[in-house]
Amino acid sequence: xxxxxxxxxxxxxxxxxxxxxxxxxxxxxxxxxxxxxxxxxxxxxxxxxxxxxxxxxxxxxxxxxxxxxxxxxxxxxxxxxxxxxxxxxxxxxxxxxxxxxxxxxxxxxxxxxxxxxxxxxxxxxxxxxxxxxxxxxxxxxxxxxxxxxxxxxxxxxxxxxxxxxxxxxxxxxxxxxxxxxxxxxxxxxxxxxxxxxxxxxxxxxxxxxxxxxxxxxxxxxxxxxxxxxxxxxxxxxxxxxxxxxxxxxxxxxxxxxxxxxxxxxxxxxxxxxxxxxxxxxxxxxxxxxxxxxxxxxx
Numbered sequence: 001x002x003x004x005x006x007x008x009x010x011x012x013x014x015x016x017x018x019x020x021x022x023x024x025x026x027x028x029x030x031x032x033x034x035x036x037x038x039x040x041x042x043x044x045x046x047x048x049x050x051x052x053x054x055x056x057x058x059x060x061x062x063x064x065x066x067x068x069x070x071x072x073x074x075x076x077x078x079x080x081x082x083x084x085x086x087x088x089x090x091x092x093x094x095x096x097x098x099x100x101x102x103x104x105x106x107x108x109x110x111x112x113x114x115x116x117x118x119x120x121x122x123x124x125x126x127x128x129x130x131x132x133x134x135x136x137x138x139x140x141x142x143x144x145x146x147x148x149x150x151x152x153x154x155x156x157x158x159x160x161x162x163x164x165x166x167x168x169x170x171x172x173x174x175x176x177x178x179x180x181x182x183x184x185x186x187x188x189x190x191x192x193x194x195x196x197x198x199x200x201x202x203x204x205x206x207x208x209x210x211x212x213x214x215x216x217x218x219x220x221x222x223x224x225x226x227x228x229x230x231x232x233x234x235x236x237x238x239x240x241x242x243x244x245x246x247x248x249x250x251x252x253x254x255x256x257x258x259x260x261x262x263x264x265x266x267x268x269x270x271x272x273x274x275x276x277x278x279x280x281x282x283x284x285x286x287x288x289x290x291x292x293x294x295x296x297x298x
Contacts, residue, residue, distance in 0.1 A: 002283035004242060004262075008040055008047050012277040013125070015263035016103070016208065017058045020253030020291055023065050027253055028081075029263050029279065030056040033125045037070065039081065040279060042254065050084060055121045058104035060112055063297040071101040071114050076141060078296065089296070090145045092116070097123075099135045103208055103249070105160035107169070109189035110295030112141040113150075115157020115171075127267060130156075133175050140189065143295045150191065159209040161217060163232065164289060170197060170217055172206040179206050179219065179230070198230045203239075208249025210260075212286045218260065220247040227262060244276035245269050252288020260284050 013033035020027055027040045032055045039048045054073035062069055062078070069089065070079045074096025076089045093099050093116045100121065104114030118135040120128045136154030141147055155175030162169055162184060169184040169191050179198040182191035198206075198217070204224020211217050215232040218240075225245050229238035246265040253259050259281050266277030 001238070001240070001285055004240065004280050004282045006243075006275055006278045007042075007045075007261075007281050008038070008279040009275055010038060010047070010277055010279055011266060012036075012263065012279075013267045014121075014248070014265045015277055015279065016248050016265075017056070017071075018208075018249050018251040018261050018263050018279075019059045019061060019068075019105075020251055020257075020261065021061060021068075022290060025255065027251075027261050027279070028059050028068065029249075029261075030059065031277075032057050033121055033127070033267060035125065037079075038279075042259075050081070055100060055125075057101050058114060060104065060106040060294045061291050062106075062294045063110070067296070069106075069112055069294050069296070071104050073097065073100055075101075076112065076114070090141050090147055092139045092141065092147055093137070095135070102136070102156060103158045103160055106292040106294040107184075107189055108162055108166045108186050108292055110143055110293065111189045112294045113160050114139050114141065115154060115160075117154070117156040130175075136173075138171065141294075142189075151194075158207050159219065161209045161211045162292070163211060164213055164215050168232075170209060170211070172209070172219075174205045174207060174222065177201065177205050179209070179217070198234050201228065201236075203228065204245075204247070207247065208263075210249075210251045210288060212252065212284065212288050213257075214286050216286065218250055220249050220262065222246050222248060222265070223268075227260070240282055242280065244273045244278070246276065251291070252284070257287040257289070258284050260288070
C-alpha cells in the first residue's frame with residue numbers, strides 16, 4: 001500500500017459519491033452541500049465542476065457511455081456531462097425535501113440502489129440537525145424506472161457494495177454504527193437474510209464503501225480519520241490513516257483499478273484541518289472491480 005496523496009484540494013463541505021468512469025479514465029464525485037458534481041482527469045490533473053439546483057448525493061454509471069445517473073434530492077436524473085443535458089428518470093423519495101436521497105450504486109444485475117435520510121441540507125446549503133433517526137428508506141430502481149422499497153426505518157443510508165462472487169450485498173445505517181450483509185441474488189437483483197457484518201468499530205461511523213477483487217470491504221469512517229478494510233469474515237484487514245476526520249466514501253479506479261480514490265468532508269472537521277474536503281488517493285496492493293452499470297438502454 002502506498003502513501004495517501006491529496007489530488008484535489010476541493011474544499012468540499014460534503015464530498016461524496018465517487019465513481020470511476022472507465023471509458024473516460026476519469027473520476028466523478030459530488031459535494032452534496034454545495035450542489036456540485038466534480039470530474040477529475042488524472043492524466044491532465046484538471047478538475048471540472050457542474051452546479052445543480054438540488055443536492056446531488058450519489059452517482060452511477062449507465063450502459064449509455066455518455067450518461068450518468070444522479071441521485072438528486074428526491075429523484076434520479078439522467079445527466080450527460082459533455083452537453084450538461086439533464087432529464088428526470090424516476091421519483092423515489094416522496095417525503096422530499098424533509099427527507100433526501102443519500103448514498104447509492106448500481107448492482108451486478110443492472111438495477112440502481114439508493115438510500116435516503118432526513119434532509120440535513122437547507123436550501124442555501126447550510127447544515128440542518130438530524131432529529132429523526134428512522135426517516136430513511138432503501139430503494140431499488142429497475143431499468144424501466146420501477147421503484148421498490150426494500151427497507152424502511154433507516155437513520156442514514158450508506159454503503160452500497162457487492163462481493164466479487166455476487167452473493168453478498170453490504171449496506172450500512174451510519175447512525176447505528178452497523179454495516180449489515182444480505183444474501184444477494186444476481187439473477188433477480190433481490191436481497192434477503194439481513195444480518196450484522198461489522199458493528200461497533202471504535203473509529204468513527206460507517207460511511208461509503210467499496211469491495212476489492214479479493215472481497216475485502218473498504219469502508220470510509222466519518223469522524224474516524226481512516227478507511228478500514230474488513231475481510232469477508234468481518235475482521236479488520238487493514239487501516240488507511242487519513243489526514244482529516246470526516247472520510248466519506250471511496251472507489252477503485254485508474255487504468256489497473258489499483259488506485260483507491262477517497263472523498264472527504266470539510267463540514268464538522270476539527271480546527272486546523274486545512275485540507276479537509278479534498279479528494280485523496282492511495283495505491284493499493286489488491287485491485288478493485290469495474291463499476292456496475294445501471295442498465296437503462298433499450
